[in-house]
Amino acid sequence: MVADSSRSDAGTAAEPADDRLLEVENLQTVFHTERETIRAVDGISFGIAEGETLGLVGESGSGKSVTARSIMGLVDSPGELLPDSSIRFDGRELTGLSETQYESVRGGGVAMVFQDPLSTLNPVYTVGNQIEEALSLHRGLSGLEATEKAIELLEDVGIPDAARRVSEYPHEFSGGMRQRAVIAMALACDPDLLICDEPTTALDVTIQAQILELLADLQEEHGLSILFITHDMGVIAEVCDRVAVMYAGEVVEQAPVVELFENPRHPYTRGLLRSIPSTQRGADRLETIEGEVPTPNAPATDCRFAPRCPEAFDACREVHPEPVPVATETADADADHTAACLLYPEDETREQAVDRHAIEDAPPGAGAVDSGGESR
Amino acid sequence: MSRPGPERTATGLAGLDCDPGETLLSVRDLRTYYESGDLIGGQPVKAVDGVSFDVKKGETLGIVGESGCGKTTLGRTLVRLEAATGGEVRVGDDDVTQLSGEDLQAWRRNAQVVFQDPESSLNDRMTVGEIVREPLDVHDWGTPAERRARVRSLLEKVGLQEEHYYRYPHQFSGGQRQRVGIARALALEPEFVVLDEPVSALDVSVQAQILNLLMDLQEELGLTYLFIAHDLSVVEHICDRVAVMYLGNVMELGPTEELFEDPANPYTRALLSAVPEPDPTAEIDRMTLRGTPPSPRDPPQGCPFSTRCPVKIRPEGFEDVDDETWEAIEVFRETLRARSRAERSLSEQAREFLGFETRFATVDEVVEELFADRELPGSIREPVDRATDLARDGDEAPALDHLREELGSVCDHEPPAAHGVDATARESRCHRHDDEYEEPAAVGPSVGDAE
Numbered sequence: 120m121v122a123d124s125s126r127s128d129a130g131t132a133a134e135p136a137d138d139r140l141l142e143v144e145n146l147q148t149v150f151h152t153e154r155e156t157i158r159a160v161d162g163i164s165f166g167i168a169e170g171e172t173l174g175l176v177g178e179s180g181s182g183k184s185v186t187a188r189s190i191m192g193l194v195d196s197p198g199e200l201l202p203d204s205s206i207r208f209d210g211r212e213l214t215g216l217s218e219t220q221y222e223s224v225r226g227g228g229v230a231m232v233f234q235d236p237l238s239t240l241n242p243v244y245t246v247g248n249q250i251e252e253a254l255s256l257h258r259g260l261s262g263l264e265a266t267e268k269a270i271e272l273l274e275d276v277g278i279p280d281a282a283r284r285v286s287e288y289p290h291e292f293s294g295g296m297r298q299r300a301v302i303a304m305a306l307a308c309d310p311d312l313l314i315c316d317e318p319t320t321a322l323d324v325t326i327q328a329q330i331l332e333l334l335a336d337l338q339e340e341h342g343l344s345i346l347f348i349t350h351d352m353g354v355i356a357e358v359c360d361r362v363a364v365m366y367a368g369e370v371v372e373q374a375p376v377v378e379l380f381e382n383p384r385h386p387y388t389r390g391l392l393r394s395i396p397s398t399q400r401g402a403d404r405l406e407t408i409e410g411e412v413p414t415p416n417a418p419a420t421d422c423r424f425a426p427r428c429p430e431a432f433d434a435c436r437e438v439h440p441e442p443v444p445v446a447t448e449t450a451d452a453d454a455d456h457t458a459a460c461l462l463y464p465e466d467e468t469r470e471q472a473v474d475r476h477a478i479e480d481a482p483p484g485a486g487a488v489d490s491g492g493e494s495r
Numbered sequence: 496m497s498r499p500g501p502e503r504t505a506t507g508l509a510g511l512d513c514d515p516g517e518t519l520l521s522v523r524d525l526r527t528y529y530e531s532g533d534l535i536g537g538q539p540v541k542a543v544d545g546v547s548f549d550v551k552k553g554e555t556l557g558i559v560g561e562s563g564c565g566k567t568t569l570g571r572t573l574v575r576l577e578a579a580t581g582g583e584v585r586v587g588d589d590d591v592t593q594l595s596g597e598d599l600q601a602w603r604r605n606a607q608v609v610f611q612d613p614e615s616s617l618n619d620r621m622t623v624g625e626i627v628r629e630p631l632d633v634h635d636w637g638t639p640a641e642r643r644a645r646v647r648s649l650l651e652k653v654g655l656q657e658e659h660y661y662r663y664p665h666q667f668s669g670g671q672r673q674r675v676g677i678a679r680a681l682a683l684e685p686e687f688v689v690l691d692e693p694v695s696a697l698d699v700s701v702q703a704q705i706l707n708l709l710m711d712l713q714e715e716l717g718l719t720y721l722f723i724a725h726d727l728s729v730v731e732h733i734c735d736r737v738a739v740m741y742l743g744n745v746m747e748l749g750p751t752e753e754l755f756e757d758p759a760n761p762y763t764r765a766l767l768s769a770v771p772e773p774d775p776t777a778e779i780d781r782m783t784l785r786g787t788p789p790s791p792r793d794p795p796q797g798c799p800f801s802t803r804c805p806v807k808i809r810p811e812g813f814e815d816v817d818d819e820t821w822e823a824i825e826v827f828r829e830t831l832r833a834r835s836r837a838e839r840s841l842s843e844q845a846r847e848f849l850g851f852e853t854r855f856a857t858v859d860e861v862v863e864e865l866f867a868d869r870e871l872p873g874s875i876r877e878p879v880d881r882a883t884d885l886a887r888d889g890d891e892a893p894a895l896d897h898l899r900e901e902l903g904s905v906c907d908h909e910p911p912a913a914h915g916v917d918a919t920a921r922e923s924r925c926h927r928h929d930d931e932y933e934e935p936a937a938v939g940p941s942v943g944d945a946e
Contacts (some may be wrong), residue, residue: 123839166788177700178698178700178701179669179698210567222653222840240921278863279717279786279826279829279833279861280830280834280857282861283834283857283862287683287837291838293787294562298675323561323562324725324727324769325562325765325783325784326787326867327769327771328768328771328781328783329783329784331771332781350698351535351771351773352699353770353771353773354643354771354774354779356772356773357772357775357779358772376775378774380774380775380776381776389725390700391700392773394699394700394702395699395773396703396706396728396729396731396732397728397732397770397772397773398773399732400731403706404707404710405703405706405732406703407703407704408700408703409704410667411670411701412698430662
């Protein structure tokens with residue numbers, strides 16, 4: 120794979136890929152429908168180091184949640200991961216594992232916290248029961264031992280009066296408490312990687328602040344790596360070390376968090392940051408990104424953002440951009456900042472840049488630009 | 496009855512025809528309670544519990560607060576979707592809560608709502624044209640041909656195309672559906688529009704489009720907005736004045752700029768400091784609130800915010816107790832409150848009656864955990880022990896009463912009055928604005944846009 124080898128070259132300079140806890144490469148998750156094939160996640164690559172928090176940000180429909188579910192092995196028919204996809208966790212390839220094999224991964228290494236705690240918890244079992252189930256499955260605890268451990272976990276996530284609450288049902292918990300209980304369940308299997316899919320979106324800001332604080336404490340305590348999915352740039356700024364911006368199934372920009380906010384390179388990232396009301400205090404009108412997020416239903420042969428992009432030029436509709444290093448001189452040398460946009464690299468002429476993207480995008484063995492549809 | 500039509504100019508209620516800047520709505524001590532439905536002894540849910548404010552013609556008044564604070568109920572009461580339990584809503588000489596017949600119809604024409612969720616507020620079986628035309632049909636507006644023409648011009652006004660008339664809601668994206676909802680609200684040329692979280696279901700880039708549209712429409716049509724939201728950055732952007740609600744009460748009310756720059760009320764300060772800034776280099780100096788809001792069925796006797804307030808006034812004689820011990824007392828009270836709210840099943844009641852151990856029998860453990868490592872002065876130890884004894888019998892209410900009597904301050908006993916806090920007619924309800932106490936800003940971390 121020409122594209123991928125050259126891409127990871129840029130990454131290896133700063134950090135050997137093997138050191139990272141999670142390494143996702145060219146992940147493609149598609150959903151087959153009667154009419155078309157939706158390419159919900161279309162060839163994204165990223166990695167998470169130990170103890171690091173990577174933010175995945177994008178609008179609804181950009182493929183954030185499908186990415187999370189793909190890592191957790193929760194993509195069912197009519198969805199599937201295409202053969203070239205690779206997810207390595209702790210050195211082990213996860214794609215192609217059987218359901219039983221995956222269960223040990225979900226239990227032992229990776230846990231997930233979903234957006235809506237009420238639908239994550241089973242309404243007919245007590246909260247304690249559900250945590251004890253996780254404990255018995257993954258740690259072999261049972262009986263009094265499990266109950267005590269469950270109470271301990273509830274205390275760890277800041278639930279007061281845990282000894283009583285352990286025997287309550289989810290409906291007796293408030294929204295914030297429920298999310299704490301879900302986090303306790305996730306911790307029951309002592310994970311190394313926690314995937315948080317919009318964990319605070321359904322909560323009020325004061326409760327959100329509590330949960331973010333809790334996650335930060337737990338991360339420090341347990342040395343967790345976190346994949347944090349959200350659409351809220353404020354939350355991203357607060358919790359993440361690095362950020363990957365997703366648009367229509369692709370990662371369009373990836374950078375350390377300060378670098379991304381101070382020096383956004385992709386026009387989409389810029390637009391996204393500019394449309395937040397609090398970044399434009401005093402402005403009469405908000406800047407907007409016109410139009411809507413498209414549904415990717417064919418392999419990309421162009422830039423999917425081009426129809427909405429204020430800086431688009433002719434080639435944007437013909438060449439699919441690949442991520443290229445875009446770190447500026449002022450930034451840290453190993454800033455590891457990439458953007459998938461034909462405007463870059465900036466030090467080349469536009470024609471050179473377009474050619475570079477066109478060559479990198481070409482599938483293995485093919486020299487021509489316009490043969491991108493083979494992977495189907 | 497005179498039929499409203501395109502030539503209609505008078506609004507029907509005299510008070511609606513006031514000039515921009517004058518008071519359009521005057522809300523006084525408005526209460527909306529939901530009855531519990533229990534046959535005996537049920538407490539009503541006090542969703543809106545005595546709020547007063549004015550809405551000026553042509554302005555955007557923001558209502559912010561956490562979920563359950565009563566902001567949506569307030570909006571629905573103003574447009575008569577809910578019946579008020581007490582208080583009044585004055586429009587000129589009329590009281591909206593008492594209107595009936597033609598006057599009520601006139602108010603309903605002039606007070607419209609845009610709902611939060613464009614998925615569920617549009618009927619999937621009607622075309623967009625029918626949806627927008629429905630209010631015109633209901634109020635017998637003009638001739639059928641005039642109605643259709645009106646719908647077409649409305650669609651264009653909110654940024655949709657004429658050919659969308661015959662499409663169904665599911666064919667549209669969230670942002671476009673919200674545009675349909677706005678067109679429907681504007682069909683009868685209302686004076687007053689309640690926007691109930693109109694953008695919180697939308698993505699940030701689409702949200703900006705809808706906010707711009709709302710501001711353009713306000714300017715063009717001279718609309719008055721009540722903008723209900725929980726997203727403070729949106730409120731800061733669009734509102735002229737803001738009311739901050741907590742547990743059915745307005746805690747602070749004032750011009751947006753001043754309120755965001757220098758929030759006066761402890762709750763406003765906590766709320767603002769909880770919002771994550773989209774700036775990774777910003778220093779976080781956050782007042783994280785403990786616990787969750789109390790139940791609106793059983794609000795605190797004193798200040799509504801007293802159970803979570805980080806700058807609550809200490810009672811006399813306890814000023815020197817260290818912060819952690821004092822925090823432990825507050826957590827103890829919070830725990831007892833949570834227990835008193837928990838429902839006991841029949842089997843639990845039976846076990847309790849027969850003297851078996853239940854999940855409520857662990858109050859000693861709670862006390863042990865909170866106070867074991869602490870040196871408590873007698874004046875604290877005694878009430879805590881007494882409350883523990885009372886709570887051990889499974890009835891937390893007397894225990895809570897005892898703690899409030901012995902360790903409560905003015906915040907636990909009296910609801911705070913509204914104090915003017917700056918030159919802009921801004922009001923805040925907090926005992927700390929009394930001269931004898933320190934201001935909230937003096938005792939908490941700094942919050943607000945002004946550094």
